[in-house]
Amino acid sequence: MSAYEVLVSNITQSFLDHGYEAMTMSKLAKYCNITRRGLYHHFSSKEEAFQAMVRQNNQRTRQGSLSEGTRLFSAGADVLDIVTAVLDVRYGDTRRKLVLSPFALEVNDYAFRLCRPEMVEAATVFQADFAALLQQIMANGQLTLRPPISVETVVQLLCDGARGTNQSFFAPSPEDITARYRQMSQAILYGCAEPAGL
Template sequence: MSPKVSQEHKEQRRAKLIEAAAEVFIENGYETATMKHVMDKAGVSRGGLYQYFENKEDLFREVIQGNQEKIIDGSLEKLIKQQSSYWDVLLVIMLGDKKESNDKMDPLSPSKLEYFVTRRNDEKRREYARLRYFDAFEMTTKIIERGETAGEFIPRFPIRLIAKSIISYIDGLALGHAILDSRTLELKEQTTLLLNYLKWALGVEEE
């Protein structure tokens, strides 16, 4: 039993370190944040942090990997069962459980932009960015394809283009929000515009 408890403790400690790191990156951005900031936030020693993560980049990847949940067949099926339509599944993916337009953006977006843009010529980071992009693309495409098969969606454009337009629009809003405030950006209004476009592009019938 002891090894099991010990492993459970390690997993809990690791999760707490990732949570503390997320707060640090939100507060300081990627470039300014340091491992010392994370140690102070989590209340751990240098050894207590480096036991789990090699460096800041390793830690940041763990933060954003957890932030971008991968939906595989099993978990997608679970999500579909929880929602009344494939449209609602898309809304949950884009907007969260409330499925409503709002003036909130992922607070980690500025740090993600710093990480991927400041060293965009770093091949390892470019490859990681590509993997994340295609994870999102595959997930979105799969949902739309399921909706089309079910007769809920009647796409006006190739599904791959609709999926890519969703990602591009959201990424564009994230970039704007990293520089401007929600009111200036009219984030809620632009999100509503995106949803109206998607309803038209997907041929979603109004209730």
């Protein structure tokens, strides 16, 4: 990791440990073991530091999820295992880290308030990459979509389902989140009901 990435990792831990609202640049510098001047060299405000945290986390989980999905695909894993792993790294890693914070609701709230452009950009890039991976899986004969469903639609449904799982009133525990992603993915990919006969 570069010095900047280490700094942003320390910023992440500081916001998770101490929250956003009561944070100041002076406190953030102290928690990150850097001078205020050093912190201001990178960020003009705590808002910018928070946005950098979200940006770096999105990049890390996007790259990690696609790397894991590609690894499993190359190893001959089945579709459900690949999709579950991709969603688990992309969305589950963040959820498991956040749930340990006493300021989880506050950090989550400010992420949506302050970082919407970063989140939309990350989702757009990730979903395009995820669709490309599913195209490879389909080209390999492991998955066939029913017309008129497109691969982009399937990816949108899977990502919406994962995000919904994380925001659910009955959100799974950190230990159970992978299983919930798997159940949701199985329902979307293969269905969980059939029309009743008339």
